[in-house]
Amino acid sequence: MLLSIDPRSQQPIYDQVVRQIKFAIASGVLQPGSMIPSVRELAKELVLNPNTIARAYRELQADGILETVRGVGLRVQSKARRRCVNEQRELIRARLEQMIREASTSSLAREEVEAMIDRELDRFFSPSSSDSTRTK
Amino acid sequence: MLLSIDPRSQQPIYDQVVRQIKFAIASGVLQPGSMIPSVRELAKELVLNPNTIARAYRELQADGILETVRGVGLRVQSKARRRCVNEQRELIRARLEQMIREASTSSLAREEVEAMIDRELDRFFSPSSSDSTRTK
Amino acid sequence: MLLSIDPRSQQPIYDQVVRQIKFAIASGVLQPGSMIPSVRELAKELVLNPNTIARAYRELQADGILETVRGVGLRVQSKARRRCVNEQRELIRARLEQMIREASTSSLAREEVEAMIDRELDRFFSPSSSDSTRTK
Amino acid sequence: MLLSIDPRSQQPIYDQVVRQIKFAIASGVLQPGSMIPSVRELAKELVLNPNTIARAYRELQADGILETVRGVGLRVQSKARRRCVNEQRELIRARLEQMIREASTSSLAREEVEAMIDRELDRFFSPSSSDSTRTK
DNA sequence: GTGGTCTAGACCACG
DNA sequence: GTGGTCTAGACCACC
Numbered sequence: 001m002l003l004s005i006d007p008r009s010q011q012p013i014y015d016q017v018v019r020q021i022k023f024a025i026a027s028g029v030l031q032p033g034s035m036i037p038s039v040r041e042l043a044k045e046l047v048l049n050p051n052t053i054a055r056a057y058r059e060l061q062a063d064g065i066l067e068t069v070r071g072v073g074l075r076v077q078s079k080a081r082r083r084c085v086n087e088q089r090e091l092i093r094a095r096l097e098q099m100i101r102e103a104s105t106s107s108l109a110r111e112e113v114e115a116m117i118d119r120e121l122d123r124f125f126s127p128s129s130s131d132s133t134r135t136k
Numbered sequence: 137m138l139l140s141i142d143p144r145s146q147q148p149i150y151d152q153v154v155r156q157i158k159f160a161i162a163s164g165v166l167q168p169g170s171m172i173p174s175v176r177e178l179a180k181e182l183v184l185n186p187n188t189i190a191r192a193y194r195e196l197q198a199d200g201i202l203e204t205v206r207g208v209g210l211r212v213q214s215k216a217r218r219r220c221v222n223e224q225r226e227l228i229r230a231r232l233e234q235m236i237r238e239a240s241t242s243s244l245a246r247e248e249v250e251a252m253i254d255r256e257l258d259r260f261f262s263p264s265s266s267d268s269t270r271t272k
Numbered sequence: 273m274l275l276s277i278d279p280r281s282q283q284p285i286y287d288q289v290v291r292q293i294k295f296a297i298a299s300g301v302l303q304p305g306s307m308i309p310s311v312r313e314l315a316k317e318l319v320l321n322p323n324t325i326a327r328a329y330r331e332l333q334a335d336g337i338l339e340t341v342r343g344v345g346l347r348v349q350s351k352a353r354r355r356c357v358n359e360q361r362e363l364i365r366a367r368l369e370q371m372i373r374e375a376s377t378s379s380l381a382r383e384e385v386e387a388m389i390d391r392e393l394d395r396f397f398s399p400s401s402s403d404s405t406r407t408k
Numbered sequence: 409m410l411l412s413i414d415p416r417s418q419q420p421i422y423d424q425v426v427r428q429i430k431f432a433i434a435s436g437v438l439q440p441g442s443m444i445p446s447v448r449e450l451a452k453e454l455v456l457n458p459n460t461i462a463r464a465y466r467e468l469q470a471d472g473i474l475e476t477v478r479g480v481g482l483r484v485q486s487k488a489r490r491r492c493v494n495e496q497r498e499l500i501r502a503r504l505e506q507m508i509r510e511a512s513t514s515s516l517a518r519e520e521v522e523a524m525i526d527r528e529l530d531r532f533f534s535p536s537s538s539d540s541t542r543t544k
Numbered sequence: 545g546t547g548g549t550c551t552a553g554a555c556c557a558c559g
Numbered sequence: 560g561t562g563g564t565c566t567a568g569a570c571c572a573c574c
Contacts, residue, residue, distance in 0.1 A: 007477070007478075008475065012478070012572075012573065012574095013478070013573080013574080014573080014574085023238075023241060023242065026242055026243050027241065027242060027243055028243070048574090049479075049573095049574050051573090051574055052573085052574060055573090055574085085242075085243050088238075088242050088243070088244075089242075089244065091238070092235060092238060092239050092242070092244070092249070092252070093252055093256075095231065095234070095235040095238075096235055096252055096253060096256050097256055097259075098231070099228060099231040099232055099235060100253075100256040100257060100259070100260045100261075101260055102159075102224075102227070102228060102231075103228050103260075104260035104261050105159060105163065106159065106162055106163060106221075106224050106225075106228065107162050107163050107164070107221055107224070108224075108225065108228070110257065110261040110262075113228070113257070113261070114257070116228070116229055116232055117232060117236075117253055120229075120232050120233050120236040121236060121246065121249070121250070123233075123236070124236045124237055124239075124240035125236075125240050125246040125249070126246075143550095148548080148549060148550090149549080149550075150549080150550090174560085174561065174562080175561080175562065175563095176560095176561085176562095184550085184551090185550060185551045185552070186551095186552095187550075187551070187552085188549085188550060188551080190562075190563075191549090191550095193562085194562095194563090198470065203280065204561090204562065204563095205279070205559095205561090205562095206279075206284070206285070206557085206558055206559070206561080206562075207321075207557085207558040207559030207560080207561055207562085208558090208559070208560090208561060208562090209560090209561055209562075210561090210562075284557075284558065284559095285558080285559080286558080286559085295510075295513060295514065298514055298515050299513065299514060299515055300515070320559085321558095321559050322559095323558090323559055324558085324559055327558090327559085357514075357515050360510070360514050360515070360516075361514075361516065363510070364507060364510060364511050364514065364516070364521070364524070365524055365528075367503065367506070367507040367510075368507055368524055368525060368528050369528055369531075370503070371500060371503040371504055371507060372525075372528040372529060372531070372532045372533075373532055374431075374496075374499070374500060374503075375500050375532075376532035376533050377431060377435065378431065378434055378435060378493075378496050378497075378500065379434050379435050379436070379493055379496070380496075380497065380500070382529065382533040382534075385500070385529070385533070386529070388500070388501055388504055389504060389508075389525055392501075392504050392505055392508040393508060393518065393521070393522070395505075395508070396508045396509055396511075396512035397508075397512050397518040397521070398518075420563080420564060420565090421564080421565075422564080422565090446545085446546065446547080447546080447547065447548095448545095448546085448547095456565085456566090457565060457566045457567070458566095458567095459565075459566070459567085460564085460565060460566080462547075462548075463564090463565095465547085466547095466548090476546090476547065476548090477546090477547095477574095478546080478547075478572085478573055478574070479545080479546055479547085479572085479573040479574030480545090480546060480547090480573090480574070481545090481546055481547075482546090482547075
């Protein structure tokens, strides 16, 4: 479980745990059917309060991502993968919408926003086949 | 002062006020040198407690956006425009970066992300002259 | 009346007027027995609210610095000079005390404070006859 | 936390708290990395409203002196010490400059000012090795 | 337990 | 009239 937690972020820690586990599932790092670390184990590993981990796991159960195996622990549900992918996609879309909305009511021109977007895309993605820059 | 406040948002009300005023200055709706509505006035208009407005104004002062004219009210500082534009630009860039970073570590392909971006751009911006869609 | 007023200072404007008039008297620029500008006149000259000037003059009367000459205006009292000098001296001493007290409870060593003092003294005073620096 | 608050001072209470905490950090009484008293605790100790303390702490956060550890409390930032020392030094220098400037435009001679300074230095500092008085 | 936000209302200084 | 400070008390999220 390689989770990178930033305790100084505004985002609640339990929420960071939730999201990163969902991401790990969406990207295939965590396979449906596999067990996840116990509350105490993960808490010790991340140097966090066990309550924080417990809350994260509780949310993941409520979201239908994890399921309890009595006497054993928590397991990634079989349908978790698709749910995580969808949720992640929606999350990204929502972020995008908010960002673009603010940009559109700002003093920035569409071209400027597009330039910023392309710059960030190139930073994080390997260039796509034929279109790392737009044709104008 | 047309501020749209959402009291149910996660974002604190005072912060919504701060940001919207900065946006209004960045976009030129609020001119440097002009006075802004009094604490009591804006509080009444938005149906908020004057202290909430006062806190927003205090932050704007600390940020060098507003300045007090004692016994008179608060005025938009002369250098506020550039500061607001810069800050807004940086805010948008940071949002963008976070979004793209998450997208890149997700299961989404670059092409999918680009498609989402173009869809949102077209929703909020009037289409740019020649490039409302990317050439592939 | 050459008063330099800084409307952005924390110090109230009326107080700046009071103090600067006292300084002018202490330094001999304003002579006991001479008339001072009318409220309206000075307000216009300094681009201030007449109430502000009126309040300053009121305080100066209460302090025994100015006196009314009925039907004519306000005049610098005969004993004003000595009072202003004393008051100014006390003001400076109080400032000094506060400053030194803070410095003493800080992490600064006496030698550092002395060095700062000498630097400022040299900036504002022409060097004294034989002792612009300390002998060690 | 031995803070001496003077509710009758012109200086706002929250500001006295801010400054005294900065001083405590600058002088090493409060160590970077250590927790500070909770809002409620300090409020009770100083017989003040918790909001007043909260405001002071908020300013210290904005100044990069404190940081929140969510659900736990507030901690002195690692770089706080240097910041506080610098700020304090600058504060003292500014006070000094204002004081000397006023003294220089007054009727006081440099020698008189120097005598006042030495008197105050000796009141608050233990005499320095060889130079408790100036040589003339 | 912790800090953070918001409301409500009082009082003050300034112009 | 204006902003600024302070008190009081409620509610919330987080750990």
